Amino acid sequence: MQTNAGRDTLSARDTARQPIEAGDPVNDSRLFRRCLGLYGTGIAIITAEMEDQRAAVTVNSFASVSLDPPLVLWSISRASRSHPLFTNGKRFAVNILASTQMNVSRHFSSKVEDKFADTSWSPGEFGSPLLHGCLAHFECETYAQVEGGDHTILIGLVRRASRFDGEPLLFAQGQYSVAYSHPEVSPAPEVGRFTPETATEGTIIPQIFEAHHLLSAVFDEHRHAEGLDISVARVIACVYDMPGLKTDQVARATYLGQRDTEDALATLVERGMLVSSADGQLVLTEAGRHRREAIRTRWQNFQKDQLEGIPEADLRATLRTLSKLIAQNRPAK
Amino acid sequence: MQTNAGRDTLSARDTARQPIEAGDPVNDSRLFRRCLGLYGTGIAIITAEMEDQRAAVTVNSFASVSLDPPLVLWSISRASRSHPLFTNGKRFAVNILASTQMNVSRHFSSKVEDKFADTSWSPGEFGSPLLHGCLAHFECETYAQVEGGDHTILIGLVRRASRFDGEPLLFAQGQYSVAYSHPEVSPAPEVGRFTPETATEGTIIPQIFEAHHLLSAVFDEHRHAEGLDISVARVIACVYDMPGLKTDQVARATYLGQRDTEDALATLVERGMLVSSADGQLVLTEAGRHRREAIRTRWQNFQKDQLEGIPEADLRATLRTLSKLIAQNRPAK
Numbered sequence: 001m002q003t004n005a006g007r008d009t010l011s012a013r014d015t016a017r018q019p020i021e022a023g024d025p026v027n028d029s030r031l032f033r034r035c036l037g038l039y040g041t042g043i044a045i046i047t048a049e050m051e052d053q054r055a056a057v058t059v060n061s062f063a064s065v066s067l068d069p070p071l072v073l074w075s076i077s078r079a080s081r082s083h084p085l086f087t088n089g090k091r092f093a094v095n096i097l098a099s100t101q102m103n104v105s106r107h108f109s110s111k112v113e114d115k116f117a118d119t120s121w122s123p124g125e126f127g128s129p130l131l132h133g134c135l136a137h138f139e140c141e142t143y144a145q146v147e148g149g150d151h152t153i154l155i156g157l158v159r160r161a162s163r164f165d166g167e168p169l170l171f172a173q174g175q176y177s178v179a180y181s182h183p184e185v186s187p188a189p190e191v192g193r194f195t196p197e198t199a200t201e202g203t204i205i206p207q208i209f210e211a212h213h214l215l216s217a218v219f220d221e222h223r224h225a226e227g228l229d230i231s232v233a234r235v236i237a238c239v240y241d242m243p244g245l246k247t248d249q250v251a252r253a254t255y256l257g258q259r260d261t262e263d264a265l266a267t268l269v270e271r272g273m274l275v276s277s278a279d280g281q282l283v284l285t286e287a288g289r290h291r292r293e294a295i296r297t298r299w300q301n302f303q304k305d306q307l308e309g310i311p312e313a314d315l316r317a318t319l320r321t322l323s324k325l326i327a328q329n330r331p332a333k
Numbered sequence: 334m335q336t337n338a339g340r341d342t343l344s345a346r347d348t349a350r351q352p353i354e355a356g357d358p359v360n361d362s363r364l365f366r367r368c369l370g371l372y373g374t375g376i377a378i379i380t381a382e383m384e385d386q387r388a389a390v391t392v393n394s395f396a397s398v399s400l401d402p403p404l405v406l407w408s409i410s411r412a413s414r415s416h417p418l419f420t421n422g423k424r425f426a427v428n429i430l431a432s433t434q435m436n437v438s439r440h441f442s443s444k445v446e447d448k449f450a451d452t453s454w455s456p457g458e459f460g461s462p463l464l465h466g467c468l469a470h471f472e473c474e475t476y477a478q479v480e481g482g483d484h485t486i487l488i489g490l491v492r493r494a495s496r497f498d499g500e501p502l503l504f505a506q507g508q509y510s511v512a513y514s515h516p517e518v519s520p521a522p523e524v525g526r527f528t529p530e531t532a533t534e535g536t537i538i539p540q541i542f543e544a545h546h547l548l549s550a551v552f553d554e555h556r557h558a559e560g561l562d563i564s565v566a567r568v569i570a571c572v573y574d575m576p577g578l579k580t581d582q583v584a585r586a587t588y589l590g591q592r593d594t595e596d597a598l599a600t601l602v603e604r605g606m607l608v609s610s611a612d613g614q615l616v617l618t619e620a621g622r623h624r625r626e627a628i629r630t631r632w633q634n635f636q637k638d639q640l641e642g643i644p645e646a647d648l649r650a651t652l653r654t655l656s657k658l659i660a661q662n663r664p665a666k
Contacts, residue, residue, distance in 0.1 A: 016455060016465045022495030025403035035494040036397045036405075038469040039375035039429050040501045040512055063396040064369045065408050066482025070358035072369075073406075073486070075398050096372050102517055122349060132349050136371040146479050148488060149399025153406070155481060161368040162355030165557055167550070168373045168505055172512035179373055179505035179512055180549060181563075184435055185588040204648065205548055205636050207655040212545035214662035215538055216513060217500070224498050230514075255518040303538050306661070310654055315537065317650030321643055322540040328639070329547035 030263050034229070037260070040172035045108050046074055047121075047129040048085060048092040054116050054129055055082035058108045060171050061151075062094060070158040072138055075151040087145060087152055093128035094138040094156070098166035099178050101133055102255070105169065109257060126159050136163045174231035174260045180213070204321075215306070222298050226291070231256050233295060235264040239274065239282050240292040246280045363596050367562070370593070373505035378441050379407055380454075380462040381418060381425040387449050387462055388415035391441045393504050394484075395427060403491040405471055408484040420478060420485055426461035427471040427489070431499035432511050434466055435588070438502065442590060459492050469496045507564035507593045513546070537654075548639070555631050559624070564589050566628060568597040569617070572607065573625040577614045 025032035041060040048055050057076060065071035072094060076086055086092060097105055108115050120132040126139040140156025147153075170177040223233055234254045239245065245253065251261040265282065268274035273288030284292065307315060358365035374393040381388050390409060398404035405427060409419055419425060430438055441448050453465040459472040473489025480486075503510040556566055567587045572578065578586065584594040598615065601607035606621030617625065640648060 016453070017497055019470075019495040019497050022493060025400075025491050025494045029400045029403070031496075032400065032403050032491065032494050035469045035471065035496045038496055038501055039377065039395055039397075040503045041374055041396075042372040042505075044372065061396045061398065062372055063374075063394045063406070063408070064372075065394065065486060066484045067358075067362045067365065069482045070362070070365050071482045071484075073396070073481070075396070099515070102515055120349070136368045137352075138368065144479070144481075146477070146486075146488075148406070148477075149402045149404045151399045151404075153398060153479075153486075153488075155479075155486075158358050158365065160355060161358045161365050162352035163364075163368045163371055164350055164352050167553065168371055169515070170373045170503070170505065170512055172375075172501055172503065176515035176518055177512035178515055178546070179503055179510035180545075182432070182435055182502070182509035182511055182588070185509055204640060204652060204655070207652065207659060208541060208545050208548065211655050211658045211662075212513075212541050213511070214659060215541065218662050220500065255515070306658060307537060310657060314650040314654050317647040318537060318654040319540065321647050321651040322537070322544050324643060325544045325639060326540060326547060329544075329551050 030266065033259070033263060037174050040170055040177070043097045043105050043169050043171055044074065045095045045097065045104070045131060046076075046086070046092050047095060047131065048082075048089045049123070049127060049129055050085055050089045053085060055085040056108050056115055056129070057082050057086075058105055062096075065155060069143075070161070071143060071155055072140065072158060073153055073155045075148060075153050077151050079150070083152065086154060089142065091126055091128055091139070091141050092154065092156060093124055093126075093130055094136075094140065095131045095134045096136040096138075097169040098133060098135040098164075099169045100166065101169055102176050104131065104133065105176070106252070106255075124160070134164065135166050135168055136161065174229070174256060174264075175234070176255055180209075208322075208325075219299070219302055222302055223295070226295055226298060228291075228295070231260050232264045232267055235261060236268060236273065236284070236288060236292050236295070239268075239284050240289060243283050244281045246282065250282065363599065366592070366596060370507050373503055373510070376430045376438050376502050376504055377407065378428045378430065378437070378464060379409075379419070379425050380428060380464065381415075381422045382456070382460060382462055383418055383422045386418060388418040389441050389448055389462070390415050390419075391438055395429075398488060402476075403494070404476060404488055405473065405491060406486055406488045408481060408486050410484050412483070416485065419487060422475065424459055424461055424472070424474050425487070425489060426457055426459075426463055427469075427473065428464045428467045429469040429471075430502040431466060431468040431497070432502045433499065434502055435509050437464065437466065438509070439585070439588075457493070467497065468499050468501055469494065507562070507589060507597075508567070509588055513542075541655075541658075552632070552635055555635055556628070559628055559631060561624075561628070564593050564597045565600055568594060569601060569606065569621060569625050569628070572601075572615050572617050573622060576616050579613045579615065583615065 021031055023031055043060055044062040045056055045058050057080060059074050061075040063073055065073050076083055121129045124130040124139045128139060130137050138158045139160040140158050142154060143157040144155040145152055170179055235250060238250050238254045247261060251258045273285055273291055274282060275285055276282055354364055356364055376393055377395040378389055378391050392407050394408040396406055398406050409416055454462045457463040457472045461472060463470050471491045472493040473491050475487060476490040477488040478485055500511060503512055568583060571583050571587045580594060584591045606618055606624055607615060608618055609615055
C-alpha cells in the first residue's frame with residue numbers, strides 16, 4: 001500500500017491508526033450515526049407558518065451554500081410530521097441557537113403539542129416565526145428542493161440575515177457543548193501565551209484556562225481507555241444513579257437526544273451491561289454496575305494522582321480562590 | 334406586531350433583542366458571512382484522486398443527509414481550481430479533522446502547491462486519499478450534483494465509514510475551537526454538579542472546569558462592550574504587536590482564515606483604525622492604537638477586579654497548584 005506515513009513531515013505524529021470501528025453504513029446505521037456525530041455542528045431550529053399553521057424542526061444539518069446569490073440549506077426527514085408543511089411552503093426561517101438556549105432546543109425536540117405556545121417569538125418581515133434569544137436569523141424563500149434518500153434537502157434564498165450578541169450552542173460528540181478558542185491559539189487576543197516559568201499573579205486566569213483544557217483532554221483519554229464514548233458513559237451513570245427509569249426519562253436526564261440515548265442503550269444491552277424489563281424500565285446488570293464503578297474509581301484516582309504532592313495548605317488556598325471566582329461570576333438565578 | 338415576548342414562559346429571558354446588524358445579504362455579503370459564522374461547525378478536508386491527479390479542499394459546509402441510503406453532502410466553489418476534478422470525478426472522501434490537526438487544516442488552506450507531499454496519508458479502499466490522524470473518514474461515490482448559486486453541492490453515497498479516537502476540531506465565531514460539555518450538563522458523567530458550599534479537596538478539578546467557563550463568558554461580555562468581535566480583536570492585537578505585516582502574514586499569525594482576516598481588516602479600515610500602505614503593509618492609526626490599548630487595559634482591570642480581596646498568600650498557592658497541574662499534563666514536545 002502506498003503511504004507517506006513514515007515521512008518526517010508536519011504531520012509526522014498523524015501516523016496511520018487503527019479505527020475504533022469501520023464498515024459499510026448500509027449494514028450498520030448506528031455505526032454511521034456515531035461517525036457522523038464526530039462532525040461538530042451548531043443547532044438550528046427551522047420555522048415556517050402557512051395558513052395559521054406553524055411548524056418547527058430542530059436540525060444540525062444546516063450548511064451555507066453560496067454568497068451570490070445568498071443560499072443556505074438543511075434537510076428534513078420525509079417521515080417528519082412537518083415535512084408537508086415545509087415542502088409545500090414557499091418560505092422558512094433558520095434560527096441559530098445561542099449557548100443560553102439549551103432549554104429551547106430541548107423544548108423543540110420534545111413531544112409537546114404546540115411548541116410555540118410556551119416560547120417567546122415574533123413573526124419576521126417575511127412571515128416566518130423568529131425565536132427570541134437566538135444568535136442569528138436567516139429569513140428565506142424556498143429556492144429549490146432536492147430529494148436526498150430518506151430526507152428532502154431544502155435550499156433557501158436568504159432575504160434577510162440578522163445577528164445578535166452571544167455564543168453558539170453546539171452539538172459535538174453526542175452532547176450539548178460550548179466552544180472555546182483552540183488552546184494552540186491564545187485563549188483570547190488580550191491574553192497571549194505564557195509558560196509556567198513566566199507565571200505571575202497576572203497569569204492566574206490564563207492558567208485556569210490552560211489547566212482546564214489539559215485536564216479535560218487527559219481525562220478523556222481515561223474514558224476512552226474504559227472503552228466508552230461520552231454518551232454511553234453518561235447513560236450508564238444515569239441508570240446506575242436512578243435505576244428503573246425509562247428511555248425518554250434517561251434522554252432528558254442525560255441531556256442526550258432521544259436517538260443518541262437509544263443508540264447508547266442498545267450498545268449497553270449488546271454488551272450485556274443493561275436489561276430492559278417488560279414495561280420498559282432500565283436496570284444495569286452486574287457487569288454494568290461494575291463498569292460504572294470502575295469509571296468512578298478511575299475518576300477518583302485521576303483526581304488523587306493529579307493532586308498528589310501538592311501541600312494540603314496549597315490545596316485549601318486554591319479551593320478558596322476558585323470558590324470565590326465561581327461565586328462572583330455565577331449568573332443570578 | 335404579534336408577540337409572545339412578555340409572557341412568563343420557559344424562555345422569558347429570551348425577550349426580543351435588537352440585532353447587532355441586519356439586512357439583505359444581496360447588498361452586504363460580509364454581513365451575510367458574519368451571520369453564517371455564528372453557526373459552529375467541524376472542519377472537513379475533502380479529497381479525491383483521478384488519473385494520478387489529487388485534489389483536496391477544506392470545507393465547513395459538510396452535512397449529513399440520509400441514513401437509508403447513507404448520504405452526506407458538501408459544497409465547492411465554482412471558482413475553485415479543484416472544481417472540475419471533483420465534479421468530473423465519481424468518488425471522494427470526507428476527512429473529519431481532530432483537535433490535534435489545526436496544522437493540517439492550515440496546511441490544506443494555504444497556497445502550497447502539492448499539499449499531499451508534506452502530509453501523512455494513504456489511499457482508501459475506494460481509491461480516494463485518506464488523511465492520517467483524522468477523527469472519521471467517509472469514503473463516498475458521487476450520488477448527485479446540484480447547482481447552488483456560486484457553488485456546486487456534491488451529494489455522496491457513503492460506501493465506508495470509519496471512526497478513530499479523539500476530539501473534534503471546530504470552527505466557531507471565526508476561529509479554531511474545541512468543544513466542552515455545556516456547563517448546564519455536568520462536565521463529565523463522572524463529575525456531577527457541585528456548589529461552592531459543597532467544595533472539598535475532591536472538587537478542585539471540577540472547580541477549575543466551572544471557573545474557566547464562567548470567567549470565559551464574563552470576559553466575552555467585556556469584549557462585546559468594546560464593540561469588537563473576536564476576529565477583529567485578534568487582528569487589531571496582531572497588527573499592534575507586529576506593525577508592517579501583510580494580509581496573509583496576519584492570517585497566519587492570528588490563525589484566522591484568509592477570508593475572515595480580510596473581512597476584519599476591511600472593518601478596521603472602514604472604522605478609521607487601520608491604513609494599508611501602497612505595498613500592502615498594515616499599520617494601525619492613532620484611533621486603532623487607542624482601541625487596542627483600551628482592550629488591554631480592560632483585560633488587566635478584569636483580572637485585577639476578579640482577584641481583588643483574595644489574600645496574597647492564597648494567590649501564590651493557587652498559582653503553584655495550577656502551574657503544577659499544567660506542567661504535569663503538557664504533552665511532551
